[in-house]
Amino acid sequence: MELALFFFMLTSAFSGSRPETIVYGKFSAAQTEIKLEDITSSYLLKEEDKILTTTTGVTGDFAIRPKPALPGYYRLGCNILFLKHGDDLKVSIDRSDPKLSTFEGVGSSVNIFLKDTPIPQEGSYLDDGKNLPAAPQDAIDEIINSGKIRNIALNDLKGTTHRFRKLERARIKADVVNSILSVPRYLAKLKMAPDSSRKYLLRFKALSSPLLESHCASLENPDYLQLDVYKILAKYLIARSKEKGLDKASLHKVEDWIKADSLIQKMKGMKNRETIEDFSTELDSIKFSKYRRAAKKIKTELLEKLGEGKVKGLPAPTEKQRHDVPFSSSQ
Incomplete structure (x- = not known):
């Protein structure tokens, strides 16, 4: 028996198979279906279905098995999750208040941290104005201190990757900026x-x-576009840079991503091949090649779904292009 188990483990080790990821538990809202949205794949401008759906039991029990291509962000109810291969996450999701959700098991520590991601308005430390102090200096202090508390919690988090910490530090800074910009409202x-x-x-x-x-x-x-709060701020950052007369290549990429994503969403709403073909000129105007290729690839896939057989369009990607995705490779 022990010998058989040894050979099974040895075969698994060399098979290249990745450990399964599972999220299971309870969902507080009375509904028969829940959705797990793959935020990172949306950022990568991928066409495949980014929303996994599963049914729930009469008491809200569910289990869902995402297959993350890379460690990345997901949305479940109002909670932002970060999932990787091998996570075995038992959850209790509160539909109205993510801070009341609970997480246990493999992968729980980062998701306990993420449940304190500020909402509403995707990143206000002033709780939609409820925490706005009467004095401007106190308001600034409240925003700064909230950011410091989040940074301390992030620094105390164990077992995270460099990429996760980089993204979360950016989220904290973006939350500070968004809190400041929300004060007039x-x-x-x-x-x-x-x-x-x-x-x-x-x-x-x-x-x-x-x-x-x-x-x-x-x-x-542009890596920060997988953060919801950054998407809210992107146009502000671009306009701010232009007002200062700056010409930042990184913000050109952000602008191109916004354009590519907008065109993709429009194409997905079209019902006939001719209308989708009309997007060719606009897609060609996307300057950053990675985003242009991603958008054109989706156009080709949408045309294939509406017709029979393959559609002529994209040249075969080079070996470099196959591996050169618009995503930070640092783990």
């Missing part, structure tokens, strides 16, 4: 007197300007 909701609101904003803008300058300068990386 929060003031409007509080119905402050016009003169008081104007004085608050003038003082807050002066105090937050250095913080915006330092944080925005370190967020010019």
Whole structure:
């Protein structure tokens, strides 16, 4: 028996098979179906189905088995998850408040950390204005301290990859920026007197300007587009750079990703081949070759689904292009 087990383990080791990833447990909302969205694949501009669906039992029990190509982000209810090969994650997902969700098992530590990712508005440390202090300096201090607390928690996290830590540090900076940019909207909701609101904003803008300058300068990386809060900020960062007369290659890539993703979503909404073919010129205008090829590949796949056989279009990729995906390879 022991010899048979040894040969089984030896065969598995050399088979190249990856350990299964499973997420199972309970979902608090009364629904018969839940969805697990692959956020990282969406960032990679892949055509395959990015939303895994499973049914739940009468008490909300479920099990779902994603097959992550790379360690990456997923969305389950309001919770952001980070999954990798071999994760065996027992969860209890609270539909309305991600902080009330629980995680146990292999892969639980990073997901316990992620459940404190600030919402709503994908990254406000001021809780949609509920935590907005009466004094501008106090508001700045609240935002800075919240970011520091998240950085401390990230630094204390064990067993994470360099790429995960890099992305989460960027998320914290983006959350700080988004919190600052949200203050005018929060003031409007509080119905402050016009003169008081104007004085608050003038003082807050002066105090937050250095913080915006330092944080925005370190967020010019298209890899961060897999963070929801960064997608919200992307157009602001691009406009800010242009206002300063700067010509940043990294932000050109961000701009191209936004364009490619927009065109892909439009093509997916089309029902006939002729309309999809009309996107050729716009796709050619995407300057960054990786995003252009990804978008054209999806166009070809969509045309194939609407017709019979293969569609002429993309040349065969070179060996370098096969492995050269728009994603940080650092683990």
